[in-house]
Amino acid sequence: xxxxxxxxxxxxxxxxxxxxxxxxxxxxxxxxxxxxxxxxxxxxxxxxxxxxxx
Amino acid sequence: xxxxxxxxxxxxxxxxxxxxxxxxxxxxxxxxxxxxxxxxxxxxxxxxxxxxxxxxxxxxxxxxxxxxxxxxxxxxxxxxxxxxxxxxxxxxxxxxxxxxxxxxxxxxxxxxxxxxxxxxxxxxxxxxxxxxxxxxxxxxxxxxxxxxxxxxxxxxxxxxxxxxxxxxxxxxxxxxxxxxxxxxxxxxxxxxxxxxxxxxxxxxxxxxxxxxxxxxxxxxxxxxxxxxxxxxxxxxxxxxxxxxxxxxxxxxxxxxxxxxxxxxx
Numbered sequence: 001x002x003x004x005x006x007x008x009x010x011x012x013x014x015x016x017x018x019x020x021x022x023x024x025x026x027x028x029x030x031x032x033x034x035x036x037x038x039x040x041x042x043x044x045x046x047x048x049x050x051x052x053x054x
Numbered sequence: 055x056x057x058x059x060x061x062x063x064x065x066x067x068x069x070x071x072x073x074x075x076x077x078x079x080x081x082x083x084x085x086x087x088x089x090x091x092x093x094x095x096x097x098x099x100x101x102x103x104x105x106x107x108x109x110x111x112x113x114x115x116x117x118x119x120x121x122x123x124x125x126x127x128x129x130x131x132x133x134x135x136x137x138x139x140x141x142x143x144x145x146x147x148x149x150x151x152x153x154x155x156x157x158x159x160x161x162x163x164x165x166x167x168x169x170x171x172x173x174x175x176x177x178x179x180x181x182x183x184x185x186x187x188x189x190x191x192x193x194x195x196x197x198x199x200x201x202x203x204x205x206x207x208x209x210x211x212x213x214x215x216x217x218x219x220x221x222x223x224x225x226x227x228x229x230x231x232x233x234x235x236x237x238x239x240x241x242x243x244x245x246x247x248x249x250x251x252x253x254x255x256x257x258x259x260x261x262x263x264x265x266x267x268x269x270x271x272x273x274x275x276x277x278x279x280x281x282x283x284x285x286x287x288x289x290x291x292x293x294x295x296x297x298x299x300x301x302x303x304x305x306x307x308x309x310x311x312x313x314x315x316x317x318x319x
Contacts, residue, residue, distance in 0.1 A: 007115075010126040011120055011125045012125070013125060013126045013191060017127060020183075020188070021115070021130075024133045024180055024184065027176050027177070036296075039300045042304060043316050046316040046317055
């Protein structure tokens with residue numbers, strides 16, 4: 001890639017190509033991050049004894 | 055000389071014979087075993103997912119030449135086709151798990167469906183959105199009620215239906231069975247999506263890749279696409295496996311093994 005400007009320009013389709021790849025990156029990131037957060041929160045609640053009610 | 059075995063002795067013999075196989079099967083169905091082992095299995099899905107997707111994206115954006123008709127906008131293909139493939143693969147896997155859940159009452163199969171549905175829904179959404187973005191410059195419209203697009207939208211609603219059903223039933227067992235049933239019934243949509251471009255020639259193009267007829271695509275363009283599909287499939291496996299661990303922990307949050315591992319571990 002000698003010419004970065006032409007790479008980002010994507011032959012005039014920059015907005016289409018980069019928005020598609022950007023949304024894909026967002027979807028994948030959310031799929032990875034959200035379960036990890038939820039897992040952590042759940043473990044914290046278990047440690048706090050939130051589910052011992054009997 | 056005959057040795058007559060008593061009833062108890064026969065039982066002992068059959069037990070020792072089946073022991074290896076049975077133990078392995080029971081171990082796999084056991085929640086604590088699955089929770090611990092799946093953390094180790096995840097790496098075997100995560101590593102190929104990252105490698106394949108990185109190769110597909112870099113090759114698709116940099117090394118593959120622009121399409122001779124569409125120019126650079128065709129690079130959306132490397133996201134669009136793998137996510138569309140995954141949307142079909144994910145629902146089919148859920149239907150298979152649904153059969154396992156209903157016939158063998160395997161709890162992990164119910165948990166698989168619950169964990170796979172949000173992943174499948176998000177990649178169906180991605181297939182629809184990238185298709186719309188691609189459609190504007192090439193078809194002149196973001197959306198049209200074409201057979202392929204419409205049936206893929208119905209697939210998104212089926213995924214969302216499984217998620218909603220799972221959340222709306224309080225009893226995990228009943229929720230698992232209801233979702234298994236919806237997964238099995240809904241899988242009828244998968245062949246409809248696949249053959250939609252053959253049965254109704256509306257706007258979406260036909261299949262580029264084929265197992266029988268060969269592929270109408272240059273090898274330089276094809277390999278990154280196959281890598282993308284494989285990478286997305288591994289990603290789906292990884293995310294679903296992780297989701298299953300979380301679901302299992304939530305479902306058995308009051309059990310002794312969870313207390314032992316989380317609270318005292």
